[in-house]
Amino acid sequence: MYFQGLNNCFHVNPLPSDVLIIMASLLCTLQDHRDDVNCCALSDRFLASCSGDKTVRVYSLEDFREVQFSPLRAHACGVHCCSFSSCGRYLASCSTDALTFVWSTSTGAAVAALEHPARAPVRVCAFSPDARFLLSGASDGTLAVWDVTSKTLQRCAKVSEGSVLACCFSPCGQMFITGSSQGELHLWTLSLNTLHTEREAHHLGVTCCHFCPQMSIDGQTVKFRLASGGQDNRLKIWIVSQHATAGYEMMLLYTLSAQSAPVLCCAFSFDGQLLISGSVDKTVTVYDANNGELLHTLTQHERYVTACAFSPCALMFASASMDKTVNIWRIGDGNAEPSEPLKTTVQESVGLCSRVLRKIKDLRSSLMDSDVPKHFLCPITRELMKDPVIAADGFCYEREAIESWINTPNHSSPWTKLPLKNTILTSNRSLKTAIQCWKSSH
Structure with missing residues (x-):
């Protein structure tokens, strides 16, 4: 395993002492794949990446070295997506070979091989929050819902005229979203009943979507934040509202246009304060998710950034690229000598967000031995x-x-x-x- 270590890659100009800045520092670069890296995922203990080289690689977050059972080699074609269950026991991967494998993160053994109906190439997969169900979306526009315990197909339906390129469960686990190459976002129940459809969410196609892990309650309305990216070079933040009597609705909150080419991936931080995205323009952007303000533009990758993922419990994220690498980043409010300005003015909300994140980081650090x-x-x-x-x-x-x-x-x-x-x-x-x-x- 080869990796390059870099520290404190991005800094800011000095600002008043009462304003804190969120920093992004590159911890290391993993260079084990022999083809494009198509996806990456993080659990509380591991990082997984998958590639056109047909492998899934798993690394320990303690030292960023491959675990003993890595790489996983069951797929016969390039692997498009990988995803951890919230409990950390399972890792799913899906491929052009029409199979979605479920792996044990304890042994690396394949505990299930789920063949998509009609043997369509599977482009995306995602676990429900309770790890009871697994979604797999395919290039023929179908979506399958699998029971993880019984390893059986629960439902399958045609949900789009284009390829299903994105799917994600809501944090409550009672609904999920899909995005397709046709440009629409569909909100579904587990029984595949439509709750809401956003027909023209992204011109030319939706490439990614991710629910914020946090939700809010306003009277009799539960609100979720959803991020989506598309071929229109835009990253959008939506409010998905569930009313006690009026049903569901989606409202566009922000349209972010910091990237100059299609946005291929996006992810919220575990606390909902930050949002990252990767693009064909080779950049990773970091936003304040509360006000849509750009905090960083990271330019370490040499080709398209295909995937990005936050840790579920730490201020760390990973980005994957067609340059065959995975970069691992740390978020913090560093005190090193400044070198590159990110912004000359910072609103008070960003400072507050930084202080909250620092408090969370301190608390997480105190629990690292558990x-x-x-x-x-x-x-x-x-x-x-x-x-x-x-x-x-x-x-x-x-x-x-x-x-x-x-x-x-x-x-x-x-x-x-x-x-x-x-x-x-x-x-x-x-x-x-x-x-x-x-x-x-x-």
Whole structure:
């Protein structure tokens, strides 16, 4: 395994002491694939990448070295996509060979080989938050829903006249989105009933989509943020609203045009504060997801950036490229000597976002010695959650802990310290199931 280490690649000009800047530093570059790297994924312990060389490679996040069972070589054709389950037990990969493999991350063994109906090339795959279901989208416009436990096909339907190039579950696990080469976004139930259709989401085709892990509650409305990228060189942020009585709707919040060529990939950070995207123009962009403001443009890749993914529990992300490499980046508010200005003015919201991220980073660091996935721990008690709930700030807490917090005179968010809009708590059933799944395997 070959990798190059670089530190503090991007810095900023000095700013007033009360304004903090989010930094992106390149930790290392992985160069083991022999063809285009088509996708990358991160769990709390591993990084996976897949390639046109027919392999899936798995690395430890402790030292960025390949694990003993890597590479995985079951596919007969180029591998288009890979995805971890939230509990970290499984890794899925899909290929032109019409197969979607489910791998054990403990042994590297293939626990399932799922053949797409009509043997259509599979372009994308994604687990549900509770790891019960797996989506696979194909070039013939069909989408398959698989039961992971029984390894059986639950449903399959034609969902587009073009290729299905993107799919992602909502954080609640009750619905998912698909994007196609026809340019539309479709919102579905698990039974493949249509909830909403955005016909012209991206001119010339949708290439990627990703739900923000956090959601918010406003009265009787649950709101999700969704990012999508397309052949129109645009990255868009949408608000998907689920009303108690009025159903579903999608509203365009931001259209981001920092990249000069088709946007091929996008991903939110685990806390919903940052959004990254990769493009045919060879760049990776980093945005403040709250206001759509560009924070970084990273130019280390030499060819198209095909994939990007955040860690589910740390301030780290990866980007993959047709230059056969995977770059691993760290987010922080470094104090090294400045070299390249990102912005000459920074709004107060960016500073606040940085302070929140630094607090999260400190908390995560204190838990690094634990084998428990970090997002399974309550931010208040720092213990494994039994009854996780989502508060008005969009973060998950142990029900008893957040109820006690809310009952104090200070009705503020434990994370952001900002006032909570309301005291409504929503059960996170998908996270609860993922925790129970993890406990049973340990």
